[in-house]
Amino acid sequence: MDAWPNLADIAASVNSGKSKAANLVEKSLVVLAEHKDFDVTISTLEERARTRAYEIDKQVESGKNAGRLAGVPFIAKDNFLTFGGKTTAASNILRPFEAPYQATAIEKLEAEGAICIAKSNLDAFAHGASTENSDWFVTKNPHDKTRVPGGSSGGSAAAVALRIAPFAVGTDTGGSIRQPASFCGVVGYKPTYGLVSRSGVVAMASSTDVIGPLTTNVEDAALVLDIMAGRDELDSTTIERHKSGYTDLPLGLKGKKVGVVAEYFDDSLQPEVRQVIVSAIDLLKKAGAEVSQVSLPSLPLALAVYYIICPAEVSSNLARYDGQRYGHFAPEAKNLEESYELAREQGFGAEAKRRIMIGTHVLSSGYYDAYYKKAQTVRTKIINEFDQAFKAHDFLVGPVAPTVAFKIGEKTADPLSMYLADIMTAAANIAGIPAISVPAGKDGDLPIGLQIMAAQGSDRQLLGFAKSFEEIAKW
Amino acid sequence: MSKLSRDDVLKLARLSRLKLSDAEVERFRGELSEILGYVEVLDKADTAGLEPTYQVTGLKNVSRPDSVKPYQALAKELLKNAPAVEAGQFKVKRVL
Numbered sequence: 001m002d003a004w005p006n007l008a009d010i011a012a013s014v015n016s017g018k019s020k021a022a023n024l025v026e027k028s029l030v031v032l033a034e035h036k037d038f039d040v041t042i043s044t045l046e047e048r049a050r051t052r053a054y055e056i057d058k059q060v061e062s063g064k065n066a067g068r069l070a071g072v073p074f075i076a077k078d079n080f081l082t083f084g085g086k087t088t089a090a091s092n093i094l095r096p097f098e099a100p101y102q103a104t105a106i107e108k109l110e111a112e113g114a115i116c117i118a119k120s121n122l123d124a125f126a127h128g129a130s131t132e133n134s135d136w137f138v139t140k141n142p143h144d145k146t147r148v149p150g151g152s153s154g155g156s157a158a159a160v161a162l163r164i165a166p167f168a169v170g171t172d173t174g175g176s177i178r179q180p181a182s183f184c185g186v187v188g189y190k191p192t193y194g195l196v197s198r199s200g201v202v203a204m205a206s207s208t209d210v211i212g213p214l215t216t217n218v219e220d221a222a223l224v225l226d227i228m229a230g231r232d233e234l235d236s237t238t239i240e241r242h243k244s245g246y247t248d249l250p251l252g253l254k255g256k257k258v259g260v261v262a263e264y265f266d267d268s269l270q271p272e273v274r275q276v277i278v279s280a281i282d283l284l285k286k287a288g289a290e291v292s293q294v295s296l297p298s299l300p301l302a303l304a305v306y307y308i309i310c311p312a313e314v315s316s317n318l319a320r321y322d323g324q325r326y327g328h329f330a331p332e333a334k335n336l337e338e339s340y341e342l343a344r345e346q347g348f349g350a351e352a353k354r355r356i357m358i359g360t361h362v363l364s365s366g367y368y369d370a371y372y373k374k375a376q377t378v379r380t381k382i383i384n385e386f387d388q389a390f391k392a393h394d395f396l397v398g399p400v401a402p403t404v405a406f407k408i409g410e411k412t413a414d415p416l417s418m419y420l421a422d423i424m425t426a427a428a429n430i431a432g433i434p435a436i437s438v439p440a441g442k443d444g445d446l447p448i449g450l451q452i453m454a455a456q457g458s459d460r461q462l463l464g465f466a467k468s469f470e471e472i473a474k475w
Numbered sequence: 476m477s478k479l480s481r482d483d484v485l486k487l488a489r490l491s492r493l494k495l496s497d498a499e500v501e502r503f504r505g506e507l508s509e510i511l512g513y514v515e516v517l518d519k520a521d522t523a524g525l526e527p528t529y530q531v532t533g534l535k536n537v538s539r540p541d542s543v544k545p546y547q548a549l550a551k552e553l554l555k556n557a558p559a560v561e562a563g564q565f566k567v568k569r570v571l
Contacts, residue, residue: 100552194532207530236537237530304514315491322492324567326556336568341494348493350502357487357503358510361479364490371514376527378520383528416509432531456531 004166007072007220011113014071017060021053021071021115028073028117032164038145039137040158041075041118048084049073052115067113068227074109075159075168077152078119079126079202082106089202090134091124093321093328093347103200104235105169105211105228112227117165120155124349125318126176126204128152129421132412133351140408142184143445147405150180150421153214157184160214167224168214173204174306175400175425177212178437178451182400185439185447187470188214189221189463192456193432194239196225197232205313206237208306208429218438218467222246225459242460249464253287253472256465257393259294264398264424266300276441276448277399283472284397294393296385301378302427307419308362308375309430315359318352354415379430386431390455395465397452399424400437404446424451434459436466440473479508 004010013019029046056066076082079089081099088094106116123133131139131154139154141147142161149158153170157180160168170177172190181188189212196211203209213224226246231238260281265274285291323329323343330342348356362371389396401424411418428435433456437449450469454462479487484504488495495503550563559566 097556100549100555194534233539237532237534239532239534298520301517301520304516307510308514308517323558325565329558331558333568336570337492338494339568340492344492345494350499353491353493353495353499354503354506354510356491356493357484357507360487360491361483361507361511370518373527374517374520374522375514376529377522377525378517380525380528381520381522383531384525415506416513419510419513 004163004216006217007069007166007223010072010166011068011070014056014113015060015065019071021056022050024071024073025049025053025115025117028165031162032118035162035164038140038142038158038162039121040139040155040162040164041120042078042088042090042136042155043085044118045082045084045116049115049117052110056113056115067111068223069109070113072114072167073117073165074114075118075120075156075165076106076116077122077156077168077170079122079171080106080169081200082116082119084116085119087119087202089125090122090136091347091349091352092135093343095328097326099200101200104197104232106200108228109169109224120153120159120168122155123152123351125202125314125352126152126171126173127314127351127355129175129179129418130406130411131155132408133349135349138408141405143447144405146407147446148183148408150183150405152176154180156214157181157186157188160184160186160216166216167220169211169224170214171201171204171209171211172429173209174310174422174429177214178400178425178435178449179421181214181437182447182449183405186214186216187218187221187439188212188437188449189225190428190435191225191229192239192434192459194237195241195459196228197235197238199232199234203317205310206317207309207313210429218463218470222249222463222467225463244460246460246463249467250461251464251468253284253289253465253468256289256395258284258289258291259389259393259396260291261299261396261398262293262295263297263299268402268423269399270403272443273399273403273448276443277450280440280450280473281397284469287472294389294396296382296389298378298381298385299427302382302430303419303423305375305378305382305430306422306426308371309379311355311359312363312372313359314355315363318348318356321347323347351415382427383431386433394461395452395454397450400449400451401425404443404448428453432456434462436462438466438470438473479504479511
């Protein structure tokens with residue numbers, strides 16, 4: 001796997017005229033073609049990418065700076081609305097869809113000269129933890145083709161691991177950036193909820209959906225975040241960016257108070273994963289971090305909370321797919337009612353249907369208080385426990401997932417076992433806090449990530465700490 | 476409470492505007508019951524005195540000036556994905 005330089009170095013090289021955006025685009029397309037058998041991408045945006053590269057090279061030739069990501073190729077998960085091809089969210093119902101506008105995150109990246117090369121595979125509508133729920137195909141793990149890359153941003157994680165592009169963007173609703181990052185051995189960053197605009201990204205669970213980067217190192221993740229972060233008039237849930245930005249990071253491990261989350265080290269944790277995480281924690285101790293155990297007793301409930309809130313919001317967000325204005329439609333329908341029912345029956349896969357119906361059930365009158373309201377109240381309890389933990393600790397650490405990448409087909413027969421893959425990541429989404437997966441070690445060929453979480457709004461501190469960890473964890 | 480009947484699934488499918496096949500009804504009856512059984516663990520959680528959290532940003536009443544602005548996409552582009560268009564409008568099956 002031929003490495004790419006750091007993003008800032010690529011951009012500097014393009015801006016100085018030393019390398020050409022056009023060549024970087026071709027390099028990315030060649031690597032993409034070489035790894036065709038991993039089924040990483042759904043579509044390639046070659047024509048638009050080549051045109052943009054030409055324009056960027058022209059800009060540089062005329063003496064202008066083409067931006068902080070000048071000529072840098074990237075891959076976008078196929079739930080980001082982009083020009084130059086289709087946006088399907090890996091679902092049959094959006095198979096014919098061509099976006100009439102672009103996601104704010106994509107617009108911001110393009111404004112800094114980045115070039116979207118291709119759209120990566122995901123579990124349809126980001127519902128899943130393996131890409132096996134994709135209505136297209138299953139992406140293969142770059143380190144073992146018989147295994148999943150994780151999900152739902154599995155295509156984005158695999159693309160970065162295979163060095164198809166130096167960075168990718170994904171979405172994380174219950175772990176969908178961090179878990180594939182862990183499985184593929186790349187850095188995956190889930191920012192504080194609201195830090196990156198969700199405008200133009202196919203909605204899943206609006207109260208926990210976040211957008212973030214997948215990269216080969218923390219510094220690159222910070223740069224991509226810095227470009228995407230901030231208020232957006234098109235997304236009323238966006239928050240102010242930190243006034244110091246996200247690139248000039250506070251570094252150092254010495255004296256940092258690190259809490260090891262006790263609940264993550266139960267019997268379900270695979271021994272090989274435990275060993276890597278324990279070694280990583282030892283490294284932190286040796287580097288002078290003040291490590292202690294911390295308990296968040298309600299954490300084991302986070303997944304149940306998530307699998308009520310998420311389908312509830314999914315059932316509402318997927319109500320818009322009615323086969324009338326865009327997406328799959330059923331010409332054979334005899335009346336309006338049937339045109340809804342057939343478009344949705346034919347266009348949604350099994351997992352989307354499950355979530356829509358679970359969501360409809362937990363929101364229906366008579367069940368609302370018992371399920372939805374109860375879940376949102378336990379959510380408060382979990383948030384309170386995090387608040388308490390962050391009073392005594394700067395960061396919380398633990399595994400990202402209980403296992404390494406699992407075998408393709410291992411969990412597909414039992415939807416609930418697939419849900420359990422999110423067991424260590426969903427809490428951060430419920431609480432809206434930032435969290436990252438940083439490569440920490442391997443079990444044989446299979447990568448294992450360390451999860452680090454910080455208090456809401458502490459993205460700068462978290463990225464700085466993760467970067468410092470990365471420096472001592474070279475393996 | 477968590478065990479769904481065939482009629483429960485049909486009702487949910489109807490509310491969700493999904494025309495399920497018979498095989499799907501049976502399959503989802505089992506799967507949905509299992510998932511609902513799992514989330515029932517929350518019943519035991521003590522939440523006395525706690526309020527639900529519906530969003531985490533703390534933002535309130537985010538508004539903008541009520542003024543006309545040019546939109547990124549033109550009407551023509553917004554219609555290009557429609558299965559049926561007539562006179563610049565979405566065409567749907569008879570409503571009445």
